[in-house]
Amino acid sequence: MTVAVTKEADLKSKFTGALIGTAVGDALGAPMEGWSFEKVRSVYGNCNYYNSYSNKKGWKMVCRYYTDDTEMMIGVAESLIRNNGFDGADMARTFVQNAKRKRWYGPGTMEVLERIRAGESWEDASGKLFDGEGSYGNGAAMRIAPAALFYYDNPDMLREVAYKSSHITHSHRLGTEGAVLQAFAIALAVLRREKEGMLADLRESLQDNAYIYSEKLKAVETLMAKGGGKEDVIAELGTGEAAFNSVPTAIYSFLCTDNFEDAVSYAVSLGGDTDTIGAMTGAISGAYYGAECIPDEWLSQLEEGKKGKSYIIWLADELYYRYYFLRLKFCETFC
Numbered sequence: 001m002t003v004a005v006t007k008e009a010d011l012k013s014k015f016t017g018a019l020i021g022t023a024v025g026d027a028l029g030a031p032m033e034g035w036s037f038e039k040v041r042s043v044y045g046n047c048n049y050y051n052s053y054s055n056k057k058g059w060k061m062v063c064r065y066y067t068d069d070t071e072m073m074i075g076v077a078e079s080l081i082r083n084n085g086f087d088g089a090d091m092a093r094t095f096v097q098n099a100k101r102k103r104w105y106g107p108g109t110m111e112v113l114e115r116i117r118a119g120e121s122w123e124d125a126s127g128k129l130f131d132g133e134g135s136y137g138n139g140a141a142m143r144i145a146p147a148a149l150f151y152y153d154n155p156d157m158l159r160e161v162a163y164k165s166s167h168i169t170h171s172h173r174l175g176t177e178g179a180v181l182q183a184f185a186i187a188l189a190v191l192r193r194e195k196e197g198m199l200a201d202l203r204e205s206l207q208d209n210a211y212i213y214s215e216k217l218k219a220v221e222t223l224m225a226k227g228g229g230k231e232d233v234i235a236e237l238g239t240g241e242a243a244f245n246s247v248p249t250a251i252y253s254f255l256c257t258d259n260f261e262d263a264v265s266y267a268v269s270l271g272g273d274t275d276t277i278g279a280m281t282g283a284i285s286g287a288y289y290g291a292e293c294i295p296d297e298w299l300s301q302l303e304e305g306k307k308g309k310s311y312i313i314w315l316a317d318e319l320y321y322r323y324y325f326l327r328l329k330f331c332e333t334f335c
């Protein structure tokens with residue numbers, strides 16, 4: 001993977017951008033989760049936020065309440081901060097303590113969390129789902145932003161923590177590989193100042209046996225080259241809950257646009273698993289453009305409360321300082 005220099009002053013904004021970007025993308029997509037592309041278009045037009053009054057019904061998108069994507073992302077951040085790094089048992093416990101049904105968890109994740117709550121080991125609980133195959137849903141990729149930030153400059157640890165944190169709830173190889181791909185997309189967005197070459201680096205990050213993901217990244221490249229329409233993107237990349245039908249779609253939404261607002265608007269305009277594809281696009285885009293590039297009109301609507309907007313920004317700050325001081329300590333010892 002190519003490593004570029006990132007100024008420290010920008011880095012903090014990228015940490016905040018990725019965490020709050022997850023919440024904004026999630027909250028924006030949540031009201032239309034499960035809608036078809038045609039239904040989204042008939043209600044919100046092209047989801048161009050500031051022009052959305054011009055669509056037929058005149059509805060404007062709202063960006064208010066986050067769902068399970070952000071609640072689990074908060075759990076990842078809390079656990080990393082508490083332990084100065086990854087601790088699987090603590091992260092699993094944090095997911096269990098945080099989970100609220102009103103955040104629209106999927107039944108598979110709820111079953112795993114119930115098993116852990118009942119005393120099963122975090123290393124074993126998820127592997128029992130789906131006749132012992134484990135889940136390949138996007139539930140691990142959607143929450144990965146804090147881990148991607150904490151290990152953005154350490155590819156080996158990034159991969160290991162993405163796998164292990166995914167394994168808590170999504171242990172199918174295609175679920176864990178989806179989380180790894182999303183983690184590398186966020187890490188590259190932190191490192192890079194230009195998008196050129198990112199797809200090649202993402203392809204390098206895949207394991208040799210991740211055939212479906214390398215095919216999807218090839219499709220992303222083809223769609224970028226020919227400027228494919230939304231119907232083509234939906235048909236070739238997908239908008240479903242499987243990690244391989246949504247992580248590449250989020251990467252494409254980021255790559256084919258030029259700013260945070262357009263990226264997340266594009267992602268949710270495709271329909272399907274809009275909250276999660278919005279959350280993942282928001283994480284990558286926030287890591288690339290920084291927190292200042294998230295529209296005030298969206299941020300101002302985002303929910304507050306015990307674990308709302310201000311808390312998420314605080315988590316991003318804490319995560320940044322932990323990362324920064326651990327790196328300083330490492331350099332004092334080994335550099």
Ligand SMILES: [Mg+2]
Nearest residue numbers: 067068069275
């Ligand atoms: Mg959700």
